[in-house]
Amino acid sequence: MHLHHSHDVPEGRSYGPGGSRSPRPDGRRRALRIGLGGPVGTGKTATVAALCRALRDELSIAVVTNDIYTREDAEFLLRQAVLPAERIRAVETGACPHTAIRDDISANLEAVEDLEDQLGPLDVILIESGGDNLTATFSKGLVDAQIFVIDVAGGDDIPRKGGPGVTTSDLLVINKTDLAPHVGADLEAMARDAKAQRGDLPVAFTALKTEGGVTPVSDWLRERLAAWTSAPA
Numbered sequence: 001m002h003l004h005h006s007h008d009v010p011e012g013r014s015y016g017p018g019g020s021r022s023p024r025p026d027g028r029r030r031a032l033r034i035g036l037g038g039p040v041g042t043g044k045t046a047t048v049a050a051l052c053r054a055l056r057d058e059l060s061i062a063v064v065t066n067d068i069y070t071r072e073d074a075e076f077l078l079r080q081a082v083l084p085a086e087r088i089r090a091v092e093t094g095a096c097p098h099t100a101i102r103d104d105i106s107a108n109l110e111a112v113e114d115l116e117d118q119l120g121p122l123d124v125i126l127i128e129s130g131g132d133n134l135t136a137t138f139s140k141g142l143v144d145a146q147i148f149v150i151d152v153a154g155g156d157d158i159p160r161k162g163g164p165g166v167t168t169s170d171l172l173v174i175n176k177t178d179l180a181p182h183v184g185a186d187l188e189a190m191a192r193d194a195k196a197q198r199g200d201l202p203v204a205f206t207a208l209k210t211e212g213g214v215t216p217v218s219d220w221l222r223e224r225l226a227a228w229t230s231a232p233a
């Protein structure tokens with residue numbers, strides 16, 4: 001185990017851009033860690049796959065997936081060949097998904113640090129939560145920014161219902177917009193409700209089965225990485 005980073009965040013310390021970069025023991029800046037959470041079936045794994053395809057030629061990326069008792073999400077990414085196999089790790093949480101991303105993050109930290117030890121300098125590590133509810137959030141000791149994924153098929157009232165995932169995530173992704181006409185979802189209402197809940201925090205609408213459908217998310221990630229790498233270590 002290589003648990004160099006405590007998940008106990010000192011009061012007042014920021015782990016986002018401008019805050020502590022927690023450099024590795026060898027002095028190198030560690031990778032930017034992006035968490036992806038959201039309910040079951042909203043498209044978290046598909047978003048991870050699309051981001052890998054969009055960014056793998058320009059960035060050094062690795063992925064950690066979380067499932068309760070299986071390696072299903074990791075195996076999906078492997079079948080899709082979105083990254084070489086050695087860049088994908090699976091964590092079997094054995095408990096509610098939020099436990100491994102918020103309460104006891106040791107297994108995820110070990111997977112993250114092993115990837116960096118074995119692969120050398122990485123730009124980004126994507127950490128996908130198992131499917132959870134609207135309260136799912138990541139520990140600030142595990143990730144530097146969080147994406148929360150919902151979809152139009154879950155109901156266009158989801159942004160209005162709020163919850164920490166919707167209201168506080170660094171990026172809210174409203175996925176499967178191509179299904180809106182078929183499920184009677186009002187995208188303009190979802191945008192208004194998301195704005196009311198989130199203020200100035202960004203919202204991205206995606207349709208991953210369309211060409212360039214993940215572009216709003218990949219553009220956001222590039223901006224986060226630029227801020228991460230330009231700030232002092």
